[in-house]
Amino acid sequence: MKFTWFNLMPWPYLPDDFREKNRSVWVDIDQRLFDPVKSHEVYNTYMDLLEYADTLGFDGIGVNEHHQNGYGIMPSPNIIAAGLARRTKNAALVVLGNSIALYNPPVRVAEEFAMLDCISGGRLVAGFPVGTSMDTNFCYGQIPALTREKYAEAHELIIRAWTERDPFAFNGRYNKLRHVNIWPRPIQQPHPPVHIPGGGSVETYDFCIDNTYSYSYLSFSGYIRAKALMQGYWDRVAERNTPDASPYRAGFAQTICVAETDEEAERLYSKHVNYFYNRCLHVYPGFADAPGYRTIKTIQTGALSQYAPPRGGYTQLTWKDLVEGGHVIAGSPETVRQRMEELIKNLNVGNIFCLMHVGDMPADKCMYSSRLFAEKVMPKLRGMLPECEGDERFWCHPLPKRATSGTLPAEYQPARVPEHA
């Protein structure tokens, strides 16, 4: 099992009446709600928490990309990852990911990911999302019906830039480059492992199967509702005669809150969980799906946007609803262990993106929950996939001996030249 400690980096100061006074947390969120001075603390605390997760023994620490978004103040995950690369020792840097259709030219992603891999000593796990419609179309202006074609071209260009050893010309439809020759290139060969976040389209299933990439379902609605979608993926894996159905071919994001007892979990965390599901997911439905962003095939299979709130909205979901419905796995270490086992077995996933920081959760509670998970839950789940022990195809391969940051030698001392009288 690979456990990645994930922080979406929500803005923790959305007002109580946010939902009533604002139509959306995303795209056209009120600028005035962001306080740059307060963000100084917020960013540093969030980065400290990611570093703390490394010391707890999580396999990875995860960051992602969103734009103009009140629950993700990380338009550039690479900037955060660069900071983490220096201040962490062992955890994989899971950048999930860079929306590659947005970069012009996408060799920028090949270069920055290569830098991260080099600085971290080969600890990069690279994610290539198509990006949500909010980010890709409404914030970054990409034409919805052309987004996937542009994405596919960007992917081809990045992989070639990473793997070819001589300068080449790339005559794409969206990128015309006469001299592709990135410098530096990544440590990991032939290239860092790739994870693809997807939302249920068959095209993305096939893309992962064909390239031996891990398929990640990053949902906020929990493992019970994810069953149908993940089953669709595994059915496709079987249909395509894929050589194996290793659980590492898939990943899943799950909100997790651990305390000593179930009651304590509710008392400590329900406020913050409510903040996330009530305020942070308040997205104007007109931004959820620009026409043309999803393929006709995907709409026909009925995969609707995860950003469309359940009928009646999240406001009416209580702690009990959220926990019983599996949106959130919360409770004592034993309760959480049982439900995590259920998740891993039912979805057949080897990569878990643990959403341990939720909404406006303060650092001390987040540390408490994370430590309990790392010490009392994670060890009991580690042995769950004995048949796939040693399948490292979807994970990073760091250098055995890595540099320690902040260890300069003593400064050069010029030899004293004796003075002649």
Next chain:
Amino acid sequence: METKTVATRHAPVRYLEGGSGEPLVFLHGAGGMTAGDPILAALAERFRVFAPFLPGYGETEECGELRDMLDFTLHTADVVEALGLRDPILVGHSMGGMIAAEMAALAPNDVSRLALIAPAGLWLDDHPIPDMFTLLPYELPAYLFHDPEAGAKLMTSGLKLDDPEFLKAYLVRNARQLGMAGKVLFPIPERGLAGRLYRVKARTVIVWGESDKMIPPVYGPAFAKAIAGARLVTVPEAGHLVIVENPAAVVEAIESVAR
């Protein structure tokens, strides 16, 4: 109106044909077209009307090969050619007006009569056009009609919105149609037309509904200024769908350039 099909390089194109008189090509807007549209009936009383569906619209298949404004323009010129028409009266509404204007600018000697009805294609920083791609179905009438209540009734009549199968088909059609439109209209409905309008030689009429809230009437003078000799007709008590709210006034304006 009869539904027919004509072969083009990109896709078999479905089109509506009816009426008698001088040949006229009508290009629909981003919302699409049906055989029952009042503008078609009104035009058919005076002209031989040919109204092609853009690929992705109606029953015409999507076409991935059409990606940008030039593709749209040349494809539509191909349709006119395939219909065997030479220099028909060219009429376009909204997105269709944008395509018609591009055709007239690209091949000024092939288009001698042009009617642009609330066309897209220009952008004035002081008068931003609303983002139609974020609008929810119930929000549309306020942008499209002078009388939103009557407009809402028109838009929802015959729709079985409680039927999940109907809803799915509706979503698919919407995604297919507006996905195609987005190639020239998203995120800003401007693709450099302003720099090409000087080439238009056609006798041109521009028609605008006075209460247009989708593309505000201030765009009318902007088009009129850019096309030499163009005449601007403003229709009172009509919105962006002036072709629905007052088809007679639109036909009258078109007749003024027909001869």
